[in-house]
Every structure is written in structure tokens, then in C-alpha cells.
Amino acid sequence: xxxxxxxxxxxxxxxxxxxxxxxxxxxxxxxxxxxxxxxxxxxxxxxxxxxxxxxxxxxxxxxxxxxxxxxxxxxxxxxxxxxxxxxxxxxxxxxxxxxxxxxxxxxxxxxxxxxxxxxxxxxxxxxxxxxxxxxxxxxxxxxxxxxxxxxxxx
Amino acid sequence: xxxxxxxxxxxxxxxxxxxxxxxxxxxxxxxxxxxxxxxxxxxxxxxxxxxxxxxxxxxxxxxxxxxxxxxxxxxxxxxxxxxxxxxxxxxxxxxxxxxxxxxxxxxxxxxxxxxxxxxxxxxxxxxxxxxxxxxxxxxxxxxxxxxxxxxxxx
Amino acid sequence: xxxxxxxxxxxxxxxxxxxxxxxxxxxxxxxxxxxxxxxxxxxxxxxxxxxxxxxxxxxxxxxxxxxxxxxxxxxxxxxxxxxxxxxxxxxxxxxxxxxxxxxxxxxxxxxxxxxxxxxxxxxxxxxxxxxxxxxxxxxxxxxxxxxxxxxxxx
Amino acid sequence: xxxxxxxxxxxxxxxxxxxxxxxxxxxxxxxxxxxxxxxxxxxxxxxxxxxxxxxxxxxxxxxxxxxxxxxxxxxxxxxxxxxxxxxxxxxxxxxxxxxxxxxxxxxxxxxxxxxxxxxxxxxxxxxxxxxxxxxxxxxxxxxxxxxxxxxxxx
Amino acid sequence: xxxxxxxxxxxxxxxxxxxxxxxxxxxxxxxxxxxxxxxxxxxxxxxxxxxxxxxxxxxxxxxxxxxxxxxxxxxxxxxxxxxxxxxxxxxxxxxxxxxxxxxxxxxxxxxxxxxxxxxxxxxxxxxxxxxxxxxxxxxxxxxxxxxxxxxxxx
Numbered sequence: 001x002x003x004x005x006x007x008x009x010x011x012x013x014x015x016x017x018x019x020x021x022x023x024x025x026x027x028x029x030x031x032x033x034x035x036x037x038x039x040x041x042x043x044x045x046x047x048x049x050x051x052x053x054x055x056x057x058x059x060x061x062x063x064x065x066x067x068x069x070x071x072x073x074x075x076x077x078x079x080x081x082x083x084x085x086x087x088x089x090x091x092x093x094x095x096x097x098x099x100x101x102x103x104x105x106x107x108x109x110x111x112x113x114x115x116x117x118x119x120x121x122x123x124x125x126x127x128x129x130x131x132x133x134x135x136x137x138x139x140x141x142x143x144x145x146x147x148x149x150x151x152x153x154x
Numbered sequence: 155x156x157x158x159x160x161x162x163x164x165x166x167x168x169x170x171x172x173x174x175x176x177x178x179x180x181x182x183x184x185x186x187x188x189x190x191x192x193x194x195x196x197x198x199x200x201x202x203x204x205x206x207x208x209x210x211x212x213x214x215x216x217x218x219x220x221x222x223x224x225x226x227x228x229x230x231x232x233x234x235x236x237x238x239x240x241x242x243x244x245x246x247x248x249x250x251x252x253x254x255x256x257x258x259x260x261x262x263x264x265x266x267x268x269x270x271x272x273x274x275x276x277x278x279x280x281x282x283x284x285x286x287x288x289x290x291x292x293x294x295x296x297x298x299x300x301x302x303x304x305x306x307x308x
Numbered sequence: 309x310x311x312x313x314x315x316x317x318x319x320x321x322x323x324x325x326x327x328x329x330x331x332x333x334x335x336x337x338x339x340x341x342x343x344x345x346x347x348x349x350x351x352x353x354x355x356x357x358x359x360x361x362x363x364x365x366x367x368x369x370x371x372x373x374x375x376x377x378x379x380x381x382x383x384x385x386x387x388x389x390x391x392x393x394x395x396x397x398x399x400x401x402x403x404x405x406x407x408x409x410x411x412x413x414x415x416x417x418x419x420x421x422x423x424x425x426x427x428x429x430x431x432x433x434x435x436x437x438x439x440x441x442x443x444x445x446x447x448x449x450x451x452x453x454x455x456x457x458x459x460x461x462x
Numbered sequence: 463x464x465x466x467x468x469x470x471x472x473x474x475x476x477x478x479x480x481x482x483x484x485x486x487x488x489x490x491x492x493x494x495x496x497x498x499x500x501x502x503x504x505x506x507x508x509x510x511x512x513x514x515x516x517x518x519x520x521x522x523x524x525x526x527x528x529x530x531x532x533x534x535x536x537x538x539x540x541x542x543x544x545x546x547x548x549x550x551x552x553x554x555x556x557x558x559x560x561x562x563x564x565x566x567x568x569x570x571x572x573x574x575x576x577x578x579x580x581x582x583x584x585x586x587x588x589x590x591x592x593x594x595x596x597x598x599x600x601x602x603x604x605x606x607x608x609x610x611x612x613x614x615x616x
Numbered sequence: 617x618x619x620x621x622x623x624x625x626x627x628x629x630x631x632x633x634x635x636x637x638x639x640x641x642x643x644x645x646x647x648x649x650x651x652x653x654x655x656x657x658x659x660x661x662x663x664x665x666x667x668x669x670x671x672x673x674x675x676x677x678x679x680x681x682x683x684x685x686x687x688x689x690x691x692x693x694x695x696x697x698x699x700x701x702x703x704x705x706x707x708x709x710x711x712x713x714x715x716x717x718x719x720x721x722x723x724x725x726x727x728x729x730x731x732x733x734x735x736x737x738x739x740x741x742x743x744x745x746x747x748x749x750x751x752x753x754x755x756x757x758x759x760x761x762x763x764x765x766x767x768x769x770x
Contacts, residue, residue, distance in 0.1 A: 010298040204553050396705070472757070507703060
């Protein structure tokens with residue numbers, strides 16, 4: 001049975017996991033979803049690791065919310081390196097969805113970005129799990145964006 | 155028996171470990187607490203490693219104090235990457251509490267931030283140790299903050 | 309049989325993989341090419357890893373497109389560290405072609421840079437695979453550039 | 463027998479190792495000291511590694527001198543990550559003493575900083591080796607500084 | 617028989633390897649030199665890895681040339697972390713010679729820097745290979761510089 005891990009945080013200002021779970025359940029109805037909630041982005045890699053190595057998840061989606069300060073961005077670098085090393089060690093996809101608190105001018109816009117980004121990346125995960133390395137090839141080079149409208153190819 | 159590691163530093167201007175230990179003892183009275191004091195933040199990862207691999211701790215809380223210079227921030231990046239790699243290698247949570255000397259306008263405010271951040275993160279650790287991956291799910295996406303009042307959901 | 313991996317993204321605004329594949333097919337006609345498409349640059353290392361360790365590729369070319377924001381550059385650092393660690397772990401070349409959305413003044417120029425960079429780096433990969441460590445020695449110190457005209461030796 | 467490693471560089475403008483060795487010999491008279499000199503900070507991690515894994519050192523003190531340019535600071539990040547990973551892999555303390563060429567207004571002040579920092583950190587190492595994880599607990603949260611006067615607790 | 621690896625790039629604007637090889641051949645006449653040319657700095661770590669693990673080199677000198685853009689500096693960080701991790705994994709010295717395209721006001725000066733830096737670091741490598749950890753101790757703290765005149769001790 002396919003198992004999908006979902007990591008979310010209490011730092012986030014939106015319940016990103018529920019959005020991701022809805023997309024996964026609709027598109028991978030036979031999969032079992034395992035959710036893991038941690039305080040903030042620096043706790044995400046160990047949660048993703050445990051979902052893969054202890055819960056046996058085939059893939060994981062992580063839902064991070066990054067503060068506006070420069071030190072938050074440094075934490076983002078550390079988390080990103082960790083998630084990439086985890087993927088190299090395990091061979092499992094960990095789709096990393098990150099919303100930056102300072103990337104929008106209003107709370108409304110920030111919410112819109114977050115919802116769109118989670119939905120599209122959850123769908124990316126579903127496709128990679130269902131069809132593997134060729135699943136996204138039809139969209140290659142198409143300038144897809146998550147959080148914003150697709151910018152399209154040059 | 156549950157064993158909780160606590161790493162603190164002589165660089166810190168507050169005895170952060172005593173605050174963390176008080177929260178842990180009150181909420182995990184059966185746990186054994188093992189404290190490890192190091193000079194500064196770059197020494198924290200090896201202490202956390204030894205608490206996990208040599209002392210057998212189930213989880214660790216680290217209490218760092220970061221200077222105001224840019225090179226201190228670079229040290230923070232290195233420490234963060236190290237702690238994340240350690241968690242990936244061991245599967246144990248290392249809750250990283252960090253106070254930045256330049257994040258407050260007064261010493262009084264800095265103390266208030268430090269105390270609040272340690273207490274809340276010690277409680278996060280307690281919950282993760284007691285109830286595992288679902289312990290914090292009820293707070294997911296609630297905009298919790300450590301060191302500051304919760305900002306709340308969007 | 310030689311197997312070459314090609315990793316591309318849906319974030320890219322150009323179908324970089326087709327350009328790379330054309331060069332590889334023309335110059336390594338007996339090789340089998342395995343393509344792996346992922347959403348964005350942070351997903352590239354695990355794809356390259358799977359092409360090497362699971363598909364048995366002898367070498368990989370990765371085709372990334374990096375956004376203009378500072379956080380995109382931080383993602384670039386994380387991806388680069390990951391690809392380098394992967395190469396250290398496996399001993400296989402992963403030629404990393406990266407186009408930065410902000411490195412050109414016009415879309416036309418950006419396209420020209422991308423095409424040139426992919427072609428030249430695909431040729432680098434072909435040479436390394438065919439002739440090994442001495443393949444590029446005749447060009448050593450010649451100020452070769454990918455994406456721009458060669459600047460030449462001092 | 464306790465063995466202590468000392469890594470220093472030819473880049474440094476002060477013979478930092480002699481200062482460290484003096485402190486170690488006075489406070490750990492039975493220890494054997496093994497010195498390893500390298501060109502610059504990027505060579506320090508492999509020297510520390512060899513002192514631990516090949517010479518059998520119980521702990522190491524590294525004595526780096528960092529230039530004033532931004533790229534020197536980037537080298538500092540890389541060295542710091544390396545030393546932290548080495549400690550995670552081996553469980554041995556590597557106390558990292560670093561002097562930044564641009565942290566003082568005069569050569570006299572820079573010398574004073576370097577001497578003070580080396581002495582205090584050598585003493586930190588001695589204490590950790592002699593008494594282990596509790597050795598520094600009496601100083602925890604006391605705002606100790608190396609290179610400058612202690613700032614003291616809040 | 618001693619084997620020394622030399623890694624150079626086609627990106628460099630000077631044939632740095634020939635300068636290094638000349639120094640090594642003159643000072644280590646019995647050594648076998650193995651040269652590996654790659655496109656740019658991000659390809660250097662895997663070449664150094666292969667020279668150590670597959671060619672059996674006892675030590676490696678890498679000769680990188682870094683562009684002037686900020687993203688080139690980020691690539692430099694990634695390369696540096698990779699080379700340091702490689703040294704930690706293997707225990708072999710990888711002397712990293714890097715010239716930054718923006719560190720000189722004229723091409724003439726840049727050439728002078730590059731030649732001086734390669735020569736001095738090749739000599740550092742020779743000394744470390746011939747005499748080991750004490751080879752450079754007579755120069756410790758002497759403010760040696762590569763690419764510039766020695767600044768001398770404080």
C-alpha cells in the first residue's frame with residue numbers, strides 16, 4: 001500500500017496539511033496518509049526522516065512557513081540542505097513547500113499564495129508517486145509556478 | 155525510562171537550562187534529565203550527539219545564544235546544519251532554541267524573549283516525547299511563536 | 309552500455325532537456341538516455357541520485373532554472389551542496405547546468421544563454437564520459453564559458 | 463593516556479598554538495600534545511580528523527585566522543560545517559578558536575583578542591576533557607566571552 | 617610510490633595545472649602526477665574524490681577560478697563544503713587553490729596573483745606529503761599569504 005507522509009508546523013499561519021491531504025486523498029484514494037506536526041522548519045527534516053525510515057512512507061510533502069528575518073532565511077538554508085541530504089540518503093521524494101512570511105503585501109495574498117502552492121505541489125507529489133520519473137515530463141520547461149500563476153515558457 | 159538531554163552554553167547570558175529543566179521536570183516527572191554544558195553554539199552539535207548516542211537520550215533540547223555580528227550568524231548556519239544532520243542520522247528530535255543578542259531593544263526584552271522561548275520549546279519537546287508525531291497536530295497552522303506572543307492563524 | 313541521466317524541471321521556462329538530449333544523442337549515439345522531470349531545483353538531487361543508483365546511469369546532466377529572489381539563491385546553494393555530496397558519494401559526474409532568471413536583460417537573451425549553456429555543458433559531459441579525466445585537458449585554463457562567449461586565457 | 467590535538471595555520475599572524483599548548487601543559491600535565499600545522503582554515507578539518515582518527519586524540523583545539531574579505535567568511539562557513547560534521551561523526555570535541563582579521567581596530571587589539579581567546583578556549587578544552595559534560599555547568603548562562611571581557615549574565 | 621592528484625578547470629583563464637605540476641615535479645621528483653580537468657569549480661570535488669579513491673592519490677591540489685557574481689560565490693561555498701567533507705571522509709589533504717576573478721584591478725595583477733598562489737600552495741602540498749603534520753610548523757603564525765606577499769606576524 002502506498003504511504004504518503006505529510007509534515008506540517010505550528011509556526012505556520014495556515015493549516016497547510018489539510019489542504020495537502022485533501023489533494024492527496026482525492027487523487028490517491030488508496031494511499032494511507034501519515035501526518036507529523038512539528039514546531040518549526042528546523043524540525044521538519046527529522047520528521048520527514050522518521051516518516052520515511054520508521055513509518056515506511058514512499059514519499060513526503062513538507063509544509064514550512066518561514067519568518068521574515070534574515071536568521072529565518074538562514075534556518076531555511078539549513079532545512080533545505082537537510083531535506084536534500086535526506087533524499088540523497090533514502091532515494092525518496094520529499095517535496096518541500098515553503099511559504100515566506102514576507103513574500104506578499106497582504107495577509108489575503110499570503111493565504112492565496114500558500115493555498116495555491118500547497119495544492120500544486122501536492123499534485124506534483126501525487127504524479128511522481130503514481131507515474132514516476134516521466135510523470136512531469138509533459139510539463140517540462142513550461143514555466144510552472146506554485147503560489148503564483150504559471151509564467152509559461154519563453 | 156525516558157531520558158531527556160539538555161545542552162546549554164557559557165556564552166548565554168541567561169541560565170536557559172534551568173528554565174528548560176523546570177518545564178521538563180514538571181511535565182515529564184518520570185524522565186531522567188542529562189545536562190551538558192559547552193562554551194558556545196558551535197560546540198552544541200557534538201554535545202547533542204553524545205547525549206543521544208552515548209547517554210541514550212530519547213530527545214534533546216539545545217539552548218543557544220547567538221552574537222550580533224555577521225560571523226555569529228554564519229556560525230548559526232553551521233550549527234543548524236549540524237543539528238539537522240544529527241537528527242537525520244539518529245531519528246531523534248533535537249529542539250533547537252536560539253536567542254539572538256540583537257533581536258531585542260533592551261536587556262529586559264531580551265530576557266523576556268529568552269524565557270518565553272525556552273519554556274514553550276521545552277513544552278514542545280515534552281509533547282513530542284509523550285505523544286509522538288500527532289502531539290502538536292491540534293496546534294498545526296495556528297501561528298504559534300516562541301519568544302513572542304502567538305501571531306495566530308491567518 | 310553507457311547510460312546518461314537527464315534531469316529537468318517544470319519550473320524552467322525552456323525545454324532544456326531536449327537540447328541536452330540532442331547533443332548527447334548526436335555525440336554518444338550508442339548511449340541510452342534516461343530522463344527524469346521534477347518540479348524545481350530542490351528536487352533535482354534526489355532525481356540525479358535515483359538515476360545513478362537505481363537506473364545505473366554513468367553520468368547525469370541536471371538542468372535547473374533559478375528564480376530571481378534571494379531565497380531562490382539560497383535554494384541554489386542547497387541544491388549545489390546536495391549535488392556535490394552525491395558526486396562524492398558515488399564518484400559519478402553530475403554536470404549541473406543552472407540558468408538564473410535574473411542574469412539577462414531580456415527574454416531573448418535569457419533564451420540564448422540557456423541554449424548555449426545547455427549545449428556546451430552537454431558536450432562537456434559527453435567528453436568526460438567518452439575520454440575520462442584527460443578529455444578536457446586540452447581546454448584547461450582557456451577561459452571557456454557556458455551561456456556566454458568564451459572569455460579566453462589571460 | 464590523554465592525547466590532545468592542536469591544529470594551527472601558517473596564515474595566522476600569531477603563533478596561537480604555543481599559547482594553547484602552554485595552557486594545556488600547565489593544566490593537563492600528563493597529556494600528550496600532538497600539533498598539526500596547515501596552510502589555512504580550509505585545511506583545518508582534515509587535520510583535526512587525522513588527529514582524532516589516526517593519532518587517537520581525545521579532543522582537539524583548532525586555531526584559525528580568517529581574512530577580512532567576504533570570500534574568507536564563506537570559507538569560514540565551510541570550515542565550521544566541516545568541524546561540526548567531524549564532531550558528529552566522532553563524538554570528540556573540536557574547540558574551534560577563530561580570529562577574524564577585521565574584528566579589531568589595531569594590530570595591538572587584534573593580538574590581545576587572539577591571546578585571550580586562545581587561552582580561554584584552551585581552558586574550556588581542558589575542563590571538558592578532565593570533567594566531561596558537567597565541567598562547564600557552573601559557568602552556564604554567565605555570559606562568558608573569549609577574546610573580550612566576559613559580558614556577564616543579564 | 618607517491619601519487620599526487622591535480623584538478624584544474626576549463627573555466628580558469630590560466631593554465632594553473634602546469635604551474636602546479638612544475639613545482640611538484642621539481643620538489644617531489646619520484647611522485648607520479650595524475651591530472652583531471654573538469655569544466656568548473658562545482659565539478660572539482662568529484663574529480664578530487666576519484667583521484668583519491670580510484671586513482672589512489674595520496675594528496676590532491678585543486679585549482680579553481682571563481683566568477684565575480686554573487687551566485688559564483690555561492691558555488692564557491694558549495695565546492696568548499698564538498699572538498700572539506702571529502703577530506704573528512706578520506707583523511708587525505710586536498711589543497712584548494714582558488715582565484716576570484718574580481719580580486720584584482722587588472723588582468724596583469726590577476727595573473728600575478730594566480731601564479732603566486734598556485735606555486736606557494738603546490739609547495740605547501742609537497743611539504744605536507746613529504747614531512748606530514750609538522751612540515752609547516754616552522755611557518756606557523758608567520759602570516760604567510762598565497763597570491764600576495766606574506767603579511768608577516770603581528
